[in-house]
Amino acid sequence: RSHARPRREHGERDSPHATPGKRKSPIESPKSRTRASPVRRDEREGREGREKRASRRNPERSPEHRRRSPEKRRRQDPTSYTSSERSSNPLSLDSLAKLDAYNEKHSRQPQEGEGLLARKEKDRGLERRQLGRVASGRVVKDKPKHRRHTEHERGKRRVISGPLAEEGYVRKRGGYIAEDKGKKRFGRRFWLLVVSIVLLLVILIPVGVYVSKKNSGSQDSSGGAPSNDGPDPVNENLKSVNENDIPAPAKNTYLDPFTWYDTTDFNVTYTDETVGGLSIMGLNSAWDDGTQANEYVPALDKKWAYGTMPIRGVNIGGWLSIEPFITPSLFKSYKPNQGIVDEYTLTRELGPQKAAKTLEKHYARFVQEDDFKQIQAAGFDHVRIAYGYWAVTTYPGDPYVSKISWRYLLRAIEYCRKYGLRVNLDLHALPGSQNGWNHSGRQGAIGWLNGTDGDTNAQRSLDIHTQLSTFFAQPRYKNVIAMYGLANEPKMIALPTSVVLDWETKAAAIVRKSGMQQYLVVGDGFLGHSKWKGQLSDVQNVVLDVHQYTIFNKNQINFPHQKKIQYACQGWTEQMKQSNSVATGFGPTICGEWSQADTDCAVFLNNVNTGSRWEGTLPTSDPTTSVTTPRCPPDSGTCSCEKANADPGTYSDEYKQWLMMYAEAQITSFETGWGWFYWTWVTESAPQWSWKAGLAAGILPKKTWQRDFNCTADVPDFADLPESY
Numbered sequence: 172r173s174h175a176r177p178r179r180e181h182g183e184r185d186s187p188h189a190t191p192g193k194r195k196s197p198i199e200s201p202k203s204r205t206r207a208s209p210v211r212r213d214e215r216e217g218r219e220g221r222e223k224r225a226s227r228r229n230p231e232r233s234p235e236h237r238r239r240s241p242e243k244r245r246r247q248d249p250t251s252y253t254s255s256e257r258s259s260n261p262l263s264l265d266s267l268a269k270l271d272a273y274n275e276k277h278s279r280q281p282q283e284g285e286g287l288l289a290r291k292e293k294d295r296g297l298e299r300r301q302l303g304r305v306a307s308g309r310v311v312k313d314k315p316k317h318r319r320h321t322e323h324e325r326g327k328r329r330v331i332s333g334p335l336a337e338e339g340y341v342r343k344r345g346g347y348i349a350e351d352k353g354k355k356r357f358g359r360r361f362w363l364l365v366v367s368i369v370l371l372l373v374i375l376i377p378v379g380v381y382v383s384k385k386n387s388g389s390q391d392s393s394g395g396a397p398s399n400d401g402p403d404p405v406n407e408n409l410k411s412v413n414e415n416d417i418p419a420p421a422k423n424t425y426l427d428p429f430t431w432y433d434t435t436d437f438n439v440t441y442t443d444e445t446v447g448g449l450s451i452m453g454l455n456s457a458w459d460d461g462t463q464a465n466e467y468v469p470a471l472d473k474k475w476a477y478g479t480m481p482i483r484g485v486n487i488g489g490w491l492s493i494e495p496f497i498t499p500s501l502f503k504s505y506k507p508n509q510g511i512v513d514e515y516t517l518t519r520e521l522g523p524q525k526a527a528k529t530l531e532k533h534y535a536r537f538v539q540e541d542d543f544k545q546i547q548a549a550g551f552d553h554v555r556i557a558y559g560y561w562a563v564t565t566y567p568g569d570p571y572v573s574k575i576s577w578r579y580l581l582r583a584i585e586y587c588r589k590y591g592l593r594v595n596l597d598l599h600a601l602p603g604s605q606n607g608w609n610h611s612g613r614q615g616a617i618g619w620l621n622g623t624d625g626d627t628n629a630q631r632s633l634d635i636h637t638q639l640s641t642f643f644a645q646p647r648y649k650n651v652i653a654m655y656g657l658a659n660e661p662k663m664i665a666l667p668t669s670v671v672l673d674w675e676t677k678a679a680a681i682v683r684k685s686g687m688q689q690y691l692v693v694g695d696g697f698l699g700h701s702k703w704k705g706q707l708s709d710v711q712n713v714v715l716d717v718h719q720y721t722i723f724n725k726n727q728i729n730f731p732h733q734k735k736i737q738y739a740c741q742g743w744t745e746q747m748k749q750s751n752s753v754a755t756g757f758g759p760t761i762c763g764e765w766s767q768a769d770t771d772c773a774v775f776l777n778n779v780n781t782g783s784r785w786e787g788t789l790p791t792s793d794p795t796t797s798v799t800t801p802r803c804p805p806d807s808g809t810c811s812c813e814k815a816n817a818d819p820g821t822y823s824d825e826y827k828q829w830l831m832m833y834a835e836a837q838i839t840s841f842e843t844g845w846g847w848f849y850w851t852w853v854t855e856s857a858p859q860w861s862w863k864a865g866l867a868a869g870i871l872p873k874k875t876w877q878r879d880f881n882c883t884a885d886v887p888d889f890a891d892l893p894e895s896y
Contacts, residue, residue: 404433404535417441425574426452432528433535436582447641447685449563453578455585460650462591464552467876471591471650477690482761482846483838483875484553484595485546485862487583489851490538491558491576492599493517493530494610495775497854498537501529502779512779514559514600515613519570527572534579538853540586542863546852547590549866550875553653554592555763555848556583559600559612563635566602571612588651595654595692595848596643597763602635603628606662609778617662620670629674632658636678637685644686654714655682656692663696671696672706679710692716692763700750703757714845715750715757718764719743719837722771725796728784729804732829732889735769739836740882747844762841764850766860767834767870770803772812773857786810803895810895819858819868825892830859830870832886835878 409428417427421441424430428439437453444451460471469475489497493514505511511520518526546554558580561571587594603618603625604611619628636657643652657678663671675693682691691713695703700717707713721727721735730738750756770785771777782788787801787810803810814821822830841847849862858864865871872878 401536404435406431406434408434408437408439412439412441418443425578426450428452431578432531435535436540436585437578446645447638449577449638449642450574454581458585458588458647460588462589464547464591464593465550468552468591471588471593475593475653477845478759481842482553482848483551484555484846484848485549485551486555486557486597486764486848486851487538487542487853488557488599488610489854491534491556491562491580492610492612493533495779496773496857496860497851498533499774500855501533502775507780513609513612513614515570518572523570523572526570527575530572531575534576538583540589542852543583543586543590543592545863547592549862549873550877552591552593552875553595553846553848554583554587555595555597555654555656556580557597557599557610557659560598560602560632560635561600561612563638566631584648584651593653594651595656595763596639596652597656597659597692598635598639599659601628601658602631605658606660607665608660608662611659614778617665619661620666620674632674633678633681636681640682640685640687652689654690654692655687656694656716657682658694660694660718661696663698666696668696668698668702675707676710679707679713683711688712690714690759692761694718694763700746700756700760703750704753704755706757714759714761716761716763717746717750718850719762719841720765720768722768722784725784725798725802728771729802731804731894732769732833732892733886736829736833736836736886739833739840740886743837744840744843744882747840751844760844762837762844762847765837765841765847766850767830767837767865768857768859769830769833770812770815772815773854773860774816776857783812785815786812805894816856819864819870822868822870823892825889827868827870829889829892830865831872832880834865834871835880836882836886838872838875838878839880839882 412428414429417429418441421427421443426441426443428434428437428441431437431439438455439453442450442452463470463473468480488494493501495502495512501517502511505520509520511517518530521529543554558576559571561569561573562576562580563574565571565573584594599610600612601619603620603622604613604615605617605619607613607615607617616622618624619632620626640655643655657675661671679691689712691710693707693713693715695715695717703715721730721738727735727738747760747762750760751758771783772785775781777783777789782790784798784802786803787799789796789798791797801810819827838847851860851862853863854861858868862871866873
């Protein structure tokens with residue numbers, strides 16, 4: 172049934188016969204409503220319109236809605252809640268005025284049926300008050316007495332919907348309350364769980380740190396050995412260049428900075444400029460040679476008095492030319508039968524893409540700017556940087572990663588410049604391998620100046636020196652590069668001496684022709700100092716490089732602790748003095764490698780997956796080098812590498828004293844010549860081969876020029892120090 176009145180035509184007015192002053196009961200019989208005058212019809216339609224508008228706002232307030240149960244309403248009139256589907260015609264202005272006058276006059280007079288309506292209105296008021304308490308956050312706990320909810324209605328009441336959900340009310344025990352969105356309430360069980368987790372972490376974290384330190388061996392107390400774990404470089408400087416500026420032929424090559432793992436301190440502006448066929452990509456145009464390493468040495472742009480001012484340097488080995496004992500983590504994941512023993516087999520196994528990714532990450536992480544800062548702080552003034560020929564180029568069949576290490580070499584030189592450190596460039600690996608050892612790139616046969624490709628590899632090596640010397644003859648390298656090595660440790664006891672010397676003469680001529688005037692460095696080839704007297708006399712500014720270790724000689728590794736120090740003070744000192752004089756030896760001589768290692772027990776030191784002289788587990792095909800009986804003193808046969816590879820934190824005070832004295836004795840000896848370079852700055856797990864580790868462990872001088880022992884005092888017998896572990 173519709174309460175809307177028929178539409179009037181335009182201009183139609185209410186009947187002039189309406190008598191608004193005549194009172195009529197608001198409750199009329201059907202008959203009287205049928206005969207109602209237009210005015211009364213307007214009055215009734217006005218009241219019904221108000222009820223209709225109220226029912227639109229709240230369907231539960233419509234009279235017909237109240238006369239039916241909720242379930243019956245839904246069944247009989249499913250659209251009763253959709254007020255938008257109803258419509259009514261607007262009342263005229265005259266009708267509204269008459270209706271207002273009528274309501275104002277009779278609003279306070281009792282009407283027929285008012286009792287029933289009043290009671291219902293009272294119930295609705297009670298519900299509104301209860302809803303008000305709910306909205307204010309108070310839980311309604313009193314139960315309505317005027318009716319009993321059915322199970323069906325209670326079930327529906329649990330569903331938060333309609334006005335309650337829109338107002339933000341949530342169901343709680345006892346009623347509905349406004350949801351507190353800014354506060355979370357947690358129960359007792361929750362807080363017990365939180366406390367338990369915190370207590371567990373307090374216990375487990377220290378235990379985990381302790382176990383990690385124990386498992387890492389020397390790494391923790393070795394001054395923080397580098398790791399390939401951790402976040403990748405941010406490479407913020409790439410934001411200053413546009414990737415589209417990289418020419419298509421250079422994209423995804425070593426010249427594309429967007430393919431570089433690390434761009435820190437590199438100039439990432441693209442250039443194809445080369446010098447000597449070698450790219451300058453990554454270099455900054457400005458440099459400053461006014462820095463000095465410490466107060467006792469001249470700045471880079473000042474002359475160094477070689478021969479009277481000792482070199483105190485350190486090697487950076489196992490970085491740009493991989494050496495397994497320095498970075499055993501690169502080899503430990505392979506099984507012995509796979510034969511992964513050097514950089515050649517490693518890169519071949521990895522394949523070009525994975526090898527490039529693996530090794531560049533190693534280059535970026537193993538040695539960084541902070542290392543050069545620490546090197547300066549330790550008192551060093553020179554750095555010997557070992558690199559392989561693949562930094563320049565590779566040849567057919569080579570699996571090496573080509574040219575990526577080149578830019579890291581250039582960046583290392585710039586770091587040395589920044590901290591006033593002079594550089595000794597050491598070509599550690601030549602084509603074909605100059606000694607057949609793993610640190611030459613390829614373990615096995617010597618293919619340099621020897622075998623089928625010996626001559627080819629000899630010429631390739633000369634070509635490499637042509638490129639390198641042309642590049643480093645640039646003015647920017649005049650001061651920072653002090654020495655230039657031709658070949659590290661050529662095995663002259665296995666190669667014809669004359670052939671090696673002839674090649675070195677040719678190489679020296681190439682370097683000088685390119686314009687480099689720095690000191691040239693040649694290895695002694697293990698010939699012995701006396702055999703170098705008068706050699707290469709036609710070449711100016713050449714320095715002989717000797718490497719001194721007792722542990723690689725089966726007749727010296729078994730020296731007792733006292734004798735090792737005595738041999739350094741006496742034997743090596745005498746050899747250095749003899750070699751350093753042109754009257755008795757070659758002339759200018761440096762010790763390019765030495766360590767304070769007491770044994771040859773470091774993991775992979777004697778090649779990957781091989782034994783040691785110390786334990787007598789190093790059989791070889793050469794009877795002059797094979798060791799099958801333990802060589803630790805006093806040849807008791809009880810030698811063990813377990814404690815030899817222990818963390819320096821477990822060393823006894825007496826053993827630490829011996830290690831310090833052994834290092835000081837060697838320093839004293841080598842400074843009777845031109846000086847020394849310690850092998851090496853950092854290792855992953857061999858603390859007696861790492862200056863960084865020894866410094867942290869307190870077994871090396873805090874400054875390179877500081878020492879308590881200088882070979883003038885008697886050497887203690889160290890009677891309480893076990894000779895074998």
